[in-house]
Amino acid sequence: MKHRSVLLFTALAHSLDHSYVIVLSILMPLIMIEFDMDYGEIGLIASVFGFLFGLNAIPAGFLSDRIGSRKVATFSLLLCAAAALLVSIAWNKxxxxxxxxxxxxxxxxYHPSGISLVSKAFEEHRSKAMGIHGIGGNIGQALTPVMTGLLASPEAIAVLSFSLVxxxxGWRKTYVIWALPGLLVALGILLFVRFKEVPVRKESIKTMLxxxxxxxxxxRNILILLILTSFQGLYFxxxxxxxxxxxxxxxxxxxxIAGLLTSLKEGTGALGQAFGGWTGDKYSKRNLLILFNLISTGALLWFFFAQNRYSLAVSIAIIxxxxxxxxxxxxxxIAESIxxxxxxxxxxxxxxxxxxxxxxxPLISGAVAVTFSLSAVIPLMVVFAVIATVVATKIREVKEGQN
Incomplete structure (x- = not known):
């Protein structure tokens, strides 16, 4: 497969991009204790983070077309690393x-720039390339929760015949450590990713916007996909x-244990990326999106009713x-539709x-947790997954570039 450097470093960047989200999710209980926060307050911070994570994708997509995806992805990692260092010295809420x-x-x-770069580098077997890009990301994401838990927590637990201590x-030093890989991968993209893009400069900025x-x-298909990704995004x-x-x-x-089970979710996610990439090149993408959202719905219900660690582990693996x-x-x-x-x-x-x-x-979940209970968050996720399944039925199959 050509352009291996593109896949390697975008997979690493993809991994780190999600890792900075996962690190927060693992360290939330420790941050809540230090700053005396409730679920609503930490949910608000997570939502501010998450909303900007998504909102900034719009200028990122524009800049990727205008100046090139490689430059945007590099700047993304540098800014994340700097932010991790800043978070480590925060003195109040x-x-x-x-x-x-x-x-x-x-x-x-990252996401618009990285995904756009992969889609341009791999016009053939695009689903496979997307799957490999995702697998690389998931491998790193699977390591992030347990690494973060082991770095930050002093707890000792038994796992099979091993004891983990x-x-x-603490959460501050852990954030300092997580700044380093962002710097290294940004350097790797600058030095080793050589895929040549053709930025769109002949059109005015006003026209592009x-x-x-x-x-x-x-x-229409993009509109339906945007509605679908909204509800998938809410439960994801x-x-x-x-x-x-x-x-x-x-x-x-x-x-x-929470870190290990979260690592399990991210690790099995690599299998999901592989399966999605393989099936996406062979079968109806519409039907696959319906199927995967249905499976998510069932697995979330299983997790909600799980009473032991075995059931928890299996349901989380399926999720x-x-x-x-x-x-x-x-x-x-999306690539085929545009x-x-x-x-x-x-x-x-x-x-x-x-x-x-x-x-x-996170904001909605925090409000639900404060108003009802933390356990009520999972039924809320089930509702979002059911709506996503219904929306997926409205997608139509398209040929490459069809509007």
Missing amino acids: VVLTLFFVIMGIGTGL GLGL KEMAMIPFDN NGLAYFLPTIIKDVKVAPLI GVSVYAFQPVQNSL PVHLRGRAYGLSFFTSYGIGGLA
Whole structure:
């Protein structure tokens, strides 16, 4: 496969982009204790972070088409690394929120740029390339929760015949450590990614912005996909931010166990990416999106009623497969539905709905947790998954570039 450097470093960047979200989700209980926060307050911070993560995808998509995806992806990682260092020195809730604003801006730059770069580098077997890109990301994401838990927590737990003891560095030093890989991967993209793009410079900025704004109105399939990714994003992000806290506080497990189970979700997500990438090149993308959202619905219900660690582990593993399997499928369907010169902007809109609108999930979840209980967050995620399944039935199959 040509352009291996593109896949390697975009997969690493993809991994880190989500890692900065996962690190927050694992460290939320420790941050809540230090700053005396309730679920609503930490949910608000997570939603500010998540909303900007998605909102910034719109200018990121525009910039990817205008100046090139490689430059945007590099700047994304540099900004994330800087934000991680800033978060580590936050001295109150307001400052902490401001530093997560910076991190939200940084993380939001990656997805449209990285996905656009992969889609341009691999015109053939695009679903497969998207799947490989996702697998690489999931491998890193699977390591992030357990690594973060072991770095931050002093707890000791038994896993099979082994005993794991956390280093107990706390959340601040853990964030300092997570700044380093962002710097290294940014350097790798600058030095080793040599795929040549052709930025869209002949059109005026005003024309490009107008074209971007009209995409959902001119393209019915893209409009349906944007609605779909909104609801998928709501339950994906609700789980991304609150799953470790639910495992710890509702299922009554140590933080390291919460980290391990979150790692399981991300690890099985790699299988989901592979399965989605393989099936997306062979079968109806519409039917696959319906199927994967149905599986997510069932697995969420299983998790809600799970009474032991075995049931928790199995339900979380299935959730991991299903929520990541639909990603290469929908990303390939977007590419097939839009001309190449609009692709970065289309991905910008898609990731805004996934992570901007979807980024409201922590705020909604925090409000539900305060008003009812933390356990009520999972039925809320089930509702979002059911709606996503219904929306997926409205998608139509398209040929490459058809509007």
